Structures are given as C-alpha cells and as structure tokens.
Amino acid sequence: MGAIEDVYADLDADVSLEEFREAVEEKVEQMGGLADEETAAMLIAHELDEEGGEVESIADIEPGMEEVKFVAKVVGVGDVRTFERDDEDRDDGRVLNVEVADETGSIRITFWDKQADAGEEELEVGDVLRIAGRPKEGYNGVEVNVNDAEPDAETDIDVQVQDTYNVEDLSLGLSDVNLRGKVLDTDEIRTFDRDDGSEGKVANLKLGDSTGRIRVTLWDERTEHADEFDPGVSVEVVDGYVRERDGSLELHVGNRGAVEEIDEDVEYVPETADIDGLEIGDEVDIGGVVRETQDKRTFDRDDGSEGQVRNIRVQDDTGDIRVALWGEKADKDIAPGDEVQLADVEIQDGWKDDIEGSAGWQSTVTVLGEADPSAGSNASGGDDAASAGSDSTGLGSFGGDGGGAAASTAETASNGGTEATGEQVEFTGTVVQAGDPIILDDGDETVSVESSADVTLGEKVTARGELRDGTLDADDVF
Numbered sequence: 001m002g003a004i005e006d007v008y009a010d011l012d013a014d015v016s017l018e019e020f021r022e023a024v025e026e027k028v029e030q031m032g033g034l035a036d037e038e039t040a041a042m043l044i045a046h047e048l049d050e051e052g053g054e055v056e057s058i059a060d061i062e063p064g065m066e067e068v069k070f071v072a073k074v075v076g077v078g079d080v081r082t083f084e085r086d087d088e089d090r091d092d093g094r095v096l097n098v099e100v101a102d103e104t105g106s107i108r109i110t111f112w113d114k115q116a117d118a119g120e121e122e123l124e125v126g127d128v129l130r131i132a133g134r135p136k137e138g139y140n141g142v143e144v145n146v147n148d149a150e151p152d153a154e155t156d157i158d159v160q161v162q163d164t165y166n167v168e169d170l171s172l173g174l175s176d177v178n179l180r181g182k183v184l185d186t187d188e189i190r191t192f193d194r195d196d197g198s199e200g201k202v203a204n205l206k207l208g209d210s211t212g213r214i215r216v217t218l219w220d221e222r223t224e225h226a227d228e229f230d231p232g233v234s235v236e237v238v239d240g241y242v243r244e245r246d247g248s249l250e251l252h253v254g255n256r257g258a259v260e261e262i263d264e265d266v267e268y269v270p271e272t273a274d275i276d277g278l279e280i281g282d283e284v285d286i287g288g289v290v291r292e293t294q295d296k297r298t299f300d301r302d303d304g305s306e307g308q309v310r311n312i313r314v315q316d317d318t319g320d321i322r323v324a325l326w327g328e329k330a331d332k333d334i335a336p337g338d339e340v341q342l343a344d345v346e347i348q349d350g351w352k353d354d355i356e357g358s359a360g361w362q363s364t365v366t367v368l369g370e371a372d373p374s375a376g377s378n379a380s381g382g383d384d385a386a387s388a389g390s391d392s393t394g395l396g397s398f399g400g401d402g403g404g405a406a407a408s409t410a411e412t413a414s415n416g417g418t419e420a421t422g423e424q425v426e427f428t429g430t431v432v433q434a435g436d437p438i439i440l441d442d443g444d445e446t447v448s449v450e451s452s453a454d455v456t457l458g459e460k461v462t463a464r465g466e467l468r469d470g471t472l473d474a475d476d477v478f
Contacts, residue, residue, distance in 0.1 A: 003038035059104035072100035181207030208268035288316035453477035
C-alpha cells in the first residue's frame with residue numbers, strides 16, 4: 001500500500017478512502033509543495049480525529065469528547081426560551097431543549113438561536129435525526145450542543161414514544177412526561193432564597209402506580225398541589241421532566257406543568273418485606289398494623305435548629321418493629337389500630353441489640369385506614385391508650401395462670417362493662433414510655449399500665465394488678 005492508504009488504514013473516521021485521498025491532494029496543493037503526500041495524509045487524519053466520529057449509541061457519549069455524530073429519535077420537544085447575553089449590543093439569545101433517545105438511553109440536545117427557531121417549528125416527537133454536536137456536562141447530566149441535525153427517514157430507532165408513562169418507563173432527561181399515579185405522601189411547602197435574591201418555593205409528593213413509585217418535586221406556583229391532595233387520591237402529572245437526586249430519579253413539575261386529580265383509581269400495590277426477616281443495613285418497604293404510638297419528642301441539632309421524632313410500633317403476620325418517624329412525618333395522624341405502609345425505611349441497630357426502622361426525608365408513610373381489630377392489632381401507647389380499649393392491651397395471650405384471667409377480663413371489658421375486673425395478672429416488660437400511662441413491651445405484647453411508680457425508659461419491670469377497661473391497674477410495679 002502507498003503512504004495515503006497506510007495512514008487511512010489507521011484512521012477512525014466516517015470517511016471513504018476516495019474522500020480521504022481527495023482531501024490529501026488538496027492539502028498538498030494548499031501547502032505549495034511544503035508537504036509530501038504522507039505528511040499531508042497525517043495532517044488530514046489529525047483534523048478528522050479532532051472532528052470526532054459517529055458513536056455507536058447514546059450510551060457511548062461522554063463529556064469532554066470532541067464533536068460526536070449519532071442517530072436518535074425525538075421523544076420530547078421543549079419550548080424556545082430567551083435569555084439576555086452578556087454583550088448588551090447583541091440581541092437576546094434563544095435556546096431549545098430536545099430529548100432524543102435510542103435503544104441504549106436518552107440524552108438532551110440543545111439548539112441555539114436560528115436553529116432553535118427552526119427546531120420549534122419543524123421538529124415533532126417521533127422524528128429520527130442524524131445529529132452532530134459537542135457533548136458537555138449539563139445541569140442534569142450529559143448534553144449535546146448541536147452543530148448540525150438532519151432528518152433521517154431511512155433509519156429505524158426502536159424506541160417507544162409514549163403519551164403517558166408508567167413509573168418504570170422513566171429515565172433521566174425525559175421531558176413532557178404525563179404520568180398517572182396514586183398520592184402516597186405529601187410534604188409541607190418550603191421556601192428558599194435564589195441567587196438573584198428572589199424567593200422560591202418547593203414541595204414534594206410521592207406517587208405510586210402498578211410499576212413502582214417516584215418522588216415528585218413541585219416548584220413555585222405548582223407547590224400549591226402539596227396542600228390540595230390527600231393520600232389515596234389519584235392524580236395525573238402533566239408536562240413533568242425527569243431529574244436525578246442522590247442516585248434516584250425524580251419527576252419535577254415547573255410552571256409549564258400541572259398536577260390534576262382524576263377519576264381513575266390508579267392501582268398501587270407495594271411489595272413489603274416480612275418484618276421477621278429484616279437485617280441491619282436493609283432499606284425496605286414494610287406494612288402492617290400500628291400496635292403502639294408514642295408522644296412526639298423535640299431535640300436540638302448541632303446546627304442550632306430543632307428536630308422532632310416520634311416512635312411507632314408496626315406489626316405484620318411475622319413480627320413487629322419499632323419505627324422512628326423523623327421531621328414532618330412525626331406530625332402524621334397515626335393511631336393504634338391504623339393500617340400503614342412505610343416505604344424506603346432504613347433498618348438500624350436499635351435499643352438493647354434489637355433492630356428498628358428509621359423513616360427519614362426519603363421515606364414514605366401512608367396511612368391506609370383503620371385496620372380490622374381481628375387483624376392482630378394489639379396497640380396502645382401515649383395519649384391513645386385510654387381510647388384503644390381492651391383490644392389494645394394484648395393481654396389475652398399472656399402465659400401462666402394469669403393469662404386465662406386476663407383474657408376473660410378483656411372479653412368482659414370489650415363487651416362494654418365499665419366496672420370490669422378480673423383476677424390479678426402479672427406482666428413483665430421493658431419501659432418504652434415512662435409517662436402517664438406507663439407502657440411496657442416484652443417483645444411480643446405491649447400493655448398500658450396505670451401506676452404512679454417511678455420508672456425509667458429501658459428499665460425492665462413487672463406490673464401486677466387487675467385489668468380495668470383495657471388498662472392494667474397496677475397495685476405493684478417492681
């Protein structure tokens with residue numbers, strides 16, 4: 001082979017040998033004999049390498065690459081936005097963001113000024129484009145600033161273009177997303193200061209459908225939706241866009257978008273883990289009946305701000321676990337006997353080598369309603385103890401001679417007796433509430449104890465007395 005063919009053989013560019021040879025001949029002529037064919041071929045090869053070549057897929061595009069060429073299908077077209085340039089003598093700039101995708105993923109491409117105007121007029125979802133541009137690291141991942149884009153009707157891109165998405169269909173960078181889901185949880189509206197001195201607002205919803213769940217972030221005027229919808233309502237997100245936070249996808253709703261209540265009942269069936277199989281370090285969904293609720297506690301953080309937490313105990317068919325509800329979740333209206341679903345709960349090392357759950361800002365706490373008393377809810381605690389009735393004490397399953405008497409007394413109380421008494425019973429457990437009433441827990445059952453005894457949290461004590469109206473009226477605590 002000649003010098004031109006040798007250089008061409010090592011070239012990684014989308015150009016034919018004939019085109020390469022013509023470019024080399026032009027280079028030789030331009031340099032007026034200062035370069036031979038081999039030198040000119042190497043110069044042309046270097047120029048082509050700098051221009052970049054066609055990547056095989058969107059997944060291959062990385063920031064820092066020189067110009068890339070690829071083929072993709074349009075899956076979303078935004079609106080042209082204007083902005084002021086630093087040079088006051090120049091007209092305002094215009095930018096158009098378009099989401100494109102292939103079988104390996106999606107990416108945002110950006111058109112500027114005249115190209116933006118043309119793109120807004122001519123581009124439609126479903127169009128296939130042959131794109132050339134320069135990748136860069138954008139606010140929400142890799143983006144491509146478009147140098148050139150032409151229709152390619154001959155290429156088939158196997159990407160589904162959807163009017164309405166399910167949670168499992170979402171991917172980073174998608175825009176113009178319509179999604180129907182069931183409201184699982186809402187957060188309060190928060191304010192923040194922007195760099196330009198203005199005040200912004202943000203709030204969150206958690207939505208679920210038959211394929212999963214997702215956090216929805218509402219901005220500014222759209223934060224009003226956080227106060228409009230109660231858990232259990234079905235809604236549709238209109239014109240949302242997908243972003244990433246802490247490794248998880250979120251669906252954002254700005255002033256272009258909306259969240260609207262719909263008549264359709266969207267199905268959401270969480271996959272909950274068995275409580276008896278939980279281990280430290282797990283991040284899981286659990287569901288069950290609330291056995292116990294404790295009073296909310298406040299505390300001072302290291303930065304001087306005030307935090308709050310409330311403990312509840314949740315029981316399913318396999319066991320029970322204490323769960324700490326942090327921040328706003330401590331204010332949720334949860335009472336013994338309620339059926340709840342807790343999503344994204346972190347399992348941690350708890351009191352006395354036990355495990356416990358932690359429901360923080362990323363968790364979802366959904367109250368499904370009041371459970372059937374026959375579902376195994378033996379719940380009491382805090383201010384709810386008196387209203388929980390005999391079903392809340394769990395005394396019916398005590399062992400020993402006292403157990404039968406306690407069960408008989410509980411039955412009498414639940415039938416409406418106000419002066420119900422029974423033989424003395426004993427219950428030994430750990431103090432999980434030291435106030436009025438005292439709440440004891442032996443790991444299997446929880447009991448409310450009326451006593452003026454001086455006990456401390458975590459202390460193991462035995463209460464002896466009669467069951468009165470669903471509460472153990474203790475003669476002795478030791």
